[in-house]
Amino acid sequence: MKLRVDKKYMPIVATIAVAVLLYCMIGFIYPKFFSLRVFVNFFRDNAFLGVIAVGMTLVIITGGIDLSVGSMIAFVGVFCAYLMEKTKLNPLLVFVLALSAGSLIGFLMGALIHFFKAPPFIVTLAGMFFCRGVANMISLESIPIYNPTFNAIMRFGIPLRHFIMVPTTVLIFLAVMLVFLYIAHFTRFGRDVYAIGGSPQSALLMGLRIGRTKLLVYTLSGFLSALGGIVYILNVPAGNSLAGVGTELDAIACVVIGGTLLTGGVGYLAGTFVGVLIQAIIKTFLTFSSLSSWWTEIAIGVLIMIFILLQRSFSQLSVLSRAHAQVKLRKPGGAETGGA
Amino acid sequence: MPEADPILSMRRISKSFPGVHALDKVDFALQRGEVRALMGENGAGKSTLIKVMTGVEERDEGRIFLDGREIDPHSPHEAQELGISTVYQEVNLIPTLTVAENIFLGRQPTSMGSLDWKKMNSSAVAALDRLNLELNVKRLLSDYSLAVQQMVAIARAVDVSAKMLILDEPTSSLSVEEVEQLFAVMRMLKAEGLGIVFVTHFLDQVFDISDTITVLRGGQLVGNFVTASTTRVQLIATMMGKELKELERGPARVASPDAPGAESLIEIKGLARKGSIEPFDLRLNKGEVLGLAGLLGAGRTEIANLLFGIDKAEQGNVSIEGEETNISSPRKAIAEGFALCPEDRKSAGIIGDLSIRENIFLALQASKGWFRLISRKTQQEIAERYITMLSISTPDADKKIKELSGGNQQKAIVARWLALHPRFLILDEPTRGIDVGAKMEIQNLILSLSREGISILFISSELSEVVRCSQRVAVLRDHVKIGEMSGDQIDESAIMHYIAEGAR
Numbered sequence: 001m002k003l004r005v006d007k008k009y010m011p012i013v014a015t016i017a018v019a020v021l022l023y024c025m026i027g028f029i030y031p032k033f034f035s036l037r038v039f040v041n042f043f044r045d046n047a048f049l050g051v052i053a054v055g056m057t058l059v060i061i062t063g064g065i066d067l068s069v070g071s072m073i074a075f076v077g078v079f080c081a082y083l084m085e086k087t088k089l090n091p092l093l094v095f096v097l098a099l100s101a102g103s104l105i106g107f108l109m110g111a112l113i114h115f116f117k118a119p120p121f122i123v124t125l126a127g128m129f130f131c132r133g134v135a136n137m138i139s140l141e142s143i144p145i146y147n148p149t150f151n152a153i154m155r156f157g158i159p160l161r162h163f164i165m166v167p168t169t170v171l172i173f174l175a176v177m178l179v180f181l182y183i184a185h186f187t188r189f190g191r192d193v194y195a196i197g198g199s200p201q202s203a204l205l206m207g208l209r210i211g212r213t214k215l216l217v218y219t220l221s222g223f224l225s226a227l228g229g230i231v232y233i234l235n236v237p238a239g240n241s242l243a244g245v246g247t248e249l250d251a252i253a254c255v256v257i258g259g260t261l262l263t264g265g266v267g268y269l270a271g272t273f274v275g276v277l278i279q280a281i282i283k284t285f286l287t288f289s290s291l292s293s294w295w296t297e298i299a300i301g302v303l304i305m306i307f308i309l310l311q312r313s314f315s316q317l318s319v320l321s322r323a324h325a326q327v328k329l330r331k332p333g334g335a336e337t338g339g340a
Numbered sequence: 341m342p343e344a345d346p347i348l349s350m351r352r353i354s355k356s357f358p359g360v361h362a363l364d365k366v367d368f369a370l371q372r373g374e375v376r377a378l379m380g381e382n383g384a385g386k387s388t389l390i391k392v393m394t395g396v397e398e399r400d401e402g403r404i405f406l407d408g409r410e411i412d413p414h415s416p417h418e419a420q421e422l423g424i425s426t427v428y429q430e431v432n433l434i435p436t437l438t439v440a441e442n443i444f445l446g447r448q449p450t451s452m453g454s455l456d457w458k459k460m461n462s463s464a465v466a467a468l469d470r471l472n473l474e475l476n477v478k479r480l481l482s483d484y485s486l487a488v489q490q491m492v493a494i495a496r497a498v499d500v501s502a503k504m505l506i507l508d509e510p511t512s513s514l515s516v517e518e519v520e521q522l523f524a525v526m527r528m529l530k531a532e533g534l535g536i537v538f539v540t541h542f543l544d545q546v547f548d549i550s551d552t553i554t555v556l557r558g559g560q561l562v563g564n565f566v567t568a569s570t571t572r573v574q575l576i577a578t579m580m581g582k583e584l585k586e587l588e589r590g591p592a593r594v595a596s597p598d599a600p601g602a603e604s605l606i607e608i609k610g611l612a613r614k615g616s617i618e619p620f621d622l623r624l625n626k627g628e629v630l631g632l633a634g635l636l637g638a639g640r641t642e643i644a645n646l647l648f649g650i651d652k653a654e655q656g657n658v659s660i661e662g663e664e665t666n667i668s669s670p671r672k673a674i675a676e677g678f679a680l681c682p683e684d685r686k687s688a689g690i691i692g693d694l695s696i697r698e699n700i701f702l703a704l705q706a707s708k709g710w711f712r713l714i715s716r717k718t719q720q721e722i723a724e725r726y727i728t729m730l731s732i733s734t735p736d737a738d739k740k741i742k743e744l745s746g747g748n749q750q751k752a753i754v755a756r757w758l759a760l761h762p763r764f765l766i767l768d769e770p771t772r773g774i775d776v777g778a779k780m781e782i783q784n785l786i787l788s789l790s791r792e793g794i795s796i797l798f799i800s801s802e803l804s805e806v807v808r809c810s811q812r813v814a815v816l817r818d819h820v821k822i823g824e825m826s827g828d829q830i831d832e833s834a835i836m837h838y839i840a841e842g843a844r
Contacts, residue, residue, distance in 0.1 A: 182454070185455075186454035186455045187454065187455065188446070188448060188450075188455065191437070191441060191445060191448065191455070192445075192446075194434070194436065194437060195434045195437060195441075195445055197436070198434035198435060198436035198437055199432075199433070199434050199435065199436075201432065202431075202432040202433055202434055203434065205416060205428070205432045206432065206433075206434075206445055206446055206496075207416070207417040207420070207446055208445065208446050265434070265435075265436035265437075266436050
């Protein structure tokens, strides 16, 4: 008869509850909403956002932020399209190059943040402008992708039912999610990420390798946003330097709605997963109804505010319940020896 | 204590920082199964010695032996590997992770490359069990009280390889019961043969738990004592650098009633705040200098903070000229004509990049509100008046205040508050870190201000100063006001005796 949820999981439970509630409510209005196709599309349309939000979650748990991810989509898209279409390079090689470029940019930003103690907000803001600029430099016009190998990858998918399949992009998103869930909870690196965000000073005194961890986190975020860029063009097969404007903010919204604290130290990738789903549900609802798209933004804005208020009240509650945690101190058996 | 076979022995350790000889050929030894208290007033070199032990600071000279082997730790991590573990005053753990993770972070057990949570949790239970402590290790560290967090830090520090444990002022934020819990754990570890270095400024705790005491003063070793055969007076005299003979004049007498005709300004009844000061009564007359005496951490600054509304009192009341007043914020205090020169003038007092003039009129402007700007001319007049009055030595009022010497900075801060014409001035360690000449000037300033009718609460670690300036002295020990003396009764030895053995 125990249905008590540990309060450290409260934010994520709240997020799941909101997702289920939204899904059911909208499904009640539009019965087609419950179809398998719509469900798969939640993931297909938002796979790129999900991949990016995974990296963003890690960055935010360390207490940082990465604003460069949206521009990275544009950069990677144009970069890949250009190399595939203008220089006819093999798509797989192109992907490797794009992922390396993304990782390198992430690594450089991490290095600036760690070695020069530059604030992440500013460093990644610079990265954001840099990536967008490079994308524009490569091509101002959208470059459509016709490469046959690329098209084959794009069309690949695991069929679920007639005409419904799970495309490559969704498989990539799910794989990334699983790999990083493991990294976050079952490796020392993952736990160091949490420790650094929880208390940088203590982490240092506990002998954790702060520099290495931070560099790796920003490198991973660079890698994942490049991967997000690839997923993006696999959905919309063209390199466009205007792609992904504002995606960094969508990603941050997913992370925050998923219960991760912007102050660092607390957060769950599983929460981010649900956060992405909530955004997907709201967006899909708006295409079902004939409401204009700014309602998405209004809805997400309201949701973020609600979640932040919820989180504040949870953390207040946990302060109140502190010291009520039970401690037992046994009497030392005969260990008592007086002074000298 | 037999001198043979110490765990740690440090020989002729010296360390200097620019302009300061922090440690001067200090010897230090720690035996197995011994709790050694390390004592000394501010700047005695305690923390430098600890930092050298734990590899945070490099020594200039001297050798360190651990278990007979010479060692040379360069980082806390290295020291820990060698078996020297440290628990700091602030709990240096991660509040947002579980108890078990905090014990094992950085060295978690793994199986086939991934973290073994089951094993980690059970090992954490075992590690706490060694301290006779039973917690739910899966709960967040922040769910537990500071004392428990402190013990989790000890559990982390004392793994199998630990030979000695350094506790750097672990009790400063703990309640009485929590201190008892901590001491129980210390006794247990001691019984297991661990050596413990215990840094504290609480006298009672030293006599409670320690076997031996090492006292530093001004970077030098001034005494090693066996606690059981040492008196408090002896210890205090050593810490303060007074000859014991000077003190052999009998215990302090109780305060006499005040001089007739004294008009009271502030009357405090049973004011208290948990963890900072036990309930105390205090009265301050108009134009009187009341000294607060006590060792570092005895609760002097805490009283100042309560009176100025920085900390809120949890019980008791304050009356000003017979009227009960609730001082809930520094703003309220200033409105009542209070002023406070804080203990740490670097971080809480001066604004280094502003000029002397700006630093002086800051409080005056704040009290008028920011919309009624004080004219530049008036500012200049005020600044110049106080520069002359307090003889602040500076070429002009527009020099940046950080370019002044410590003593002159202090005077500028006093000037800031005098510009408000306060009736009650709190001076917390106004003479710390300034040279002897400047000290005399500040003392004279205190006396002349009191003659002008300003009541002053004067806090200083230097007893001679307190004795010289105060008409009455309140004596504090371990967050309790233990007594008061006035007039002729006030002398250094009497105060020291009082701190050592006066009634609670």
